[in-house]
Amino acid sequence: MNPARNWTLSVLALSLAGCNMAPRYERPALPVPAALPGDGAQTGAQAQEAALADTAWADFFTDDRLRGVIRLALANNRDLRIALANVEQARAQYRVRRADILPSLSASGSATYQKSPFATMGAGGGAAGGASGRTDIYSASLGVSAWEIDLFGRVRNLTRAAQEQFFAAQENRNAAQVALVAEIAGAWATLAADREQLALAHKTEATFRQTLDLTEARFRSGIASELEVRQARTSHDQARADIAQLTTQVAQDRNALNLLAGATVEEALLPDGMPAQGITLDRLPADLPSHVLLRRPDIAAAEHQLIGANANIGAARAAFFPTISLTAALGTMSLGLSNLFAGGSETWSVAPSASLPIFDAGRNAGNLRYAEATRDAMVATYEKTVQTAFREVADALARRGTIDDQMAAQTSLRDNAEGAYRLAEARFRAGIDPFLTTLDSQRSYYAAQQGLLATRLVRETNAVELYRALGGGLK
Known part of the structure; x- marks a missing residue:
């Protein structure tokens, strides 16, 4: 050879x-407790079965219109396209760095x-x-x-660092999708609630209009006072103001949803109001260990950044040889x-x-210290990302633990307010109670209906937030 x-x-x-x-x-x-907050309502097997990270978003969200908007967003959202382009950039840089190994x-x-003027002379004097x-x-x-x-691993460690940057870019893209799915669901639910609030405001305005007309007629007949007329007009004006405000909110909700989707969402995919059966599965985890947070894409990305910083220390050390x-x-x-x-x-x-480096005025030592400091910063970043994830899940679970009681209380409040309004109106027509009692009951009933709608929105967005916080929305 x-x-x-x-x-x-x-x-x-x-x-x-x-x-x-x-x-x-x-x-x-x-750097967090070993277990996530829970109420002990589920067994370990049930909790494992209910792991939201294993539930595909198309299964978790139950409304076909919402699923259609999510599909539209996954195909058109510009932030997701940017994240995908960042993955391709990191992949290309990794390929360039890997080529240096061979x-x-x-x-x-x-x-x-x-x-040349001097030819090579052959035998006999000939050229x-x-x-x-x-x-x-x-x-x-x-x-x-x-x-x-690469005897000391400099090139291999730089290649490993580039590979980890590529892996981190992939996880960042996954995190962008998880966030996008949750944002779409939250924006869709907000639009549903605001549209239902707007319909309620229109209905209440019509009721207050009838009350105002009746009060003005009674005033002209000398039965009602000017005070009653002005109070009835105040309630009617409040409903009119609510209509104007909610009309603006609905338009802004649609604009926000179009931006998230990356395209104009057609009316057929938009909600008329909050779906009675909700928009998510009624299957939430409890008593989960904290290590399930490691499945979140943002935590995985932070760990890849940490591994890459660790590899850069090896490259900086090899520069001394x-x-x-x-x-x-x-x-x-x-x-x-x-x-x-x-x-x-x-x-x-x-x-x-x-x-062989002999004297470099401390350049290699400075590069090594920089690499070590970067590694230390990446450790802190990783730990903070874990702590942030734990807090997000804990907050969502805290809300989940009380939302059913709040819903029950708000529903009872609405029902009692409606009953009080009906009784007050009947007693007024019978001449037992003054008109102001009826008007106050009417206002209380309107406020109770608004509060119930707001609570229903909180329940839906809490389920979405818990789904996102546990890493769901990727599959």
């Missing part, structure tokens, strides 16, 4: 078997035409190359140029094109070189 080829294969095997100077990576301990082969060919003294030289070669032999590079070529050369690949025309060259 050719000596140059033997030497090149030997250093290639040596570089691949080189040492790695990066610190051994260990995942930091979770030598780059290049082929070259050249032809030199030279005329061997012709009287003109012209020489034609042809060559072809295949070789590597300045390939770094010699850098060995190799330039080698294998080819052929002849004085005639027809003899270029003839026997005896082979050429080869091997040019190894080494460089």
Whole structure:
């Protein structure tokens, strides 16, 4: 076998078997309690069955119109497109860095035409190359140029860091999708609630209008006072103001939904009001261990960033040791094109070189300290991301623990307010109670209806937030 080829294969095997100077990576301990807050209502098997991260968004959200909007957003949302482009950028950078591990082969060919006044003299004094003294030289070669032999793992650690950046970009894209699905669901539910609030305001305005007309007629007959007329008008004006405000809110809700979807959402996919059966599965987890948070894409991305920073320490340490590079070529050369690949025309060259830093004014030490400080910052970032995730889940579970009681109380309040209004109106018509009692009951009933709608929205958005906080919305 050719000596140059033997030497090149030997250093290639040596570089691949080189040492790695990066610190051994260990995942930091979770800086949160071992278990998420829970009420103990479910067994471990039930909790495992109810893991929201394993529930696809198309199964978790039960309204077909909402699912249609989510599909539209996943295809058109610009933030998601940016995240996908960032993944492709990181993938390309990783491929570029990975290419440095292996030598780059290049082929070259050249032809030199030279005329000299001194011809090569042959035997008997004749010009061997012709009287003109012209020489034609042809060559072809295949070789590597300045390939770094990675004995101390510098290139491999830089490649590992680029790979982790690529993995982090993928997880950031996943996190963007999880957030988008939750934002779409929340915006859709908000639009549903505001549309129902607007319908309620229109209905109440009509009722207050009738009350005002009746009061004005009674005033003209001398039965009602001017005070009653003005109070009835106050209630009617409040309903009119609510209609104007809610009309604006509905328009803004639609604008927000269109922005999230990345396209105009057609009316067929929009809600008329809050669905009576809700928009999500009534299946929520309890008594889950904190390590389920590790499935969140943002936590996975933070860990990949930490692993990449750990690899950069290895690259910074390797800079203190010699850098060995190799330039080698294998080819052929002849004085005639027809003899270029003839026997005896082979050429080869091997040019190894080494460089050892002696004095760099602290540059390598500074780079190492920077890499270590970056690693420390990534540890803190990872731990903060875990703590933030724990707080988000804990907040959602805290709301979940009381929302059913709040719904029951708000429903009872609405029912009692309606009953009081009906009784007050009947007693007024019978001449038992004054008109102001009826008017106050009417206002209380309107406020109770508004409060119930707001509570229903809180219940739906709480389910969506818990789904997002536990990492659901990716599948």
